[in-house]
Amino acid sequence: MLIITNDQIAGKEIKETLGLVRGNTIRAKHIGNDIMAGLKNLVGGEVKAYTKMITDAREEAIKRMEREAVDLGADAIINVRFTTSQVMQGAAEILAYGTAVKLG
Template structure:
């Protein structure tokens, strides 16, 4: 599935099928949270959280693609990612865009 951040696909016409989205909520693990807290004291990248969010982004994108496939889409344009805090220690990652049929 072609996923683009642009609102058009140069050289191709598109038929919009609708909004598609995928989301996931991830919480910190107490073990990695302790290591991350210690790393926070000395500075640098908090790899435990970076890995957690990278996995969450991929899962949200995969869910968005599944929804687009269910609509019979060939591509998703205008793809975006957002994050929000649900509670202390838990975040939601949302992927959304417009499912299109290429013509």
């Protein structure tokens, strides 16, 4: 499955637009990570536990979006975007969305 942020695929023709596909996940912070983040805030630097958490969340959202596209019979997903929103104190939703298409 080709997953891209462009609205066209070089050298390919979009034969059919199948519609919106999306995948999301909600992740909560961990108290141990919060302590480390507080220390990093004092001295500076990357909070690697949070970086990994968000990276894993994006990958899960992409997988769920791709499953929706496969169920529709898509060959590709175009115009892929991500959004993040806080759903409660200490928890965020990662949403990946795009347009499922059939290629000619």
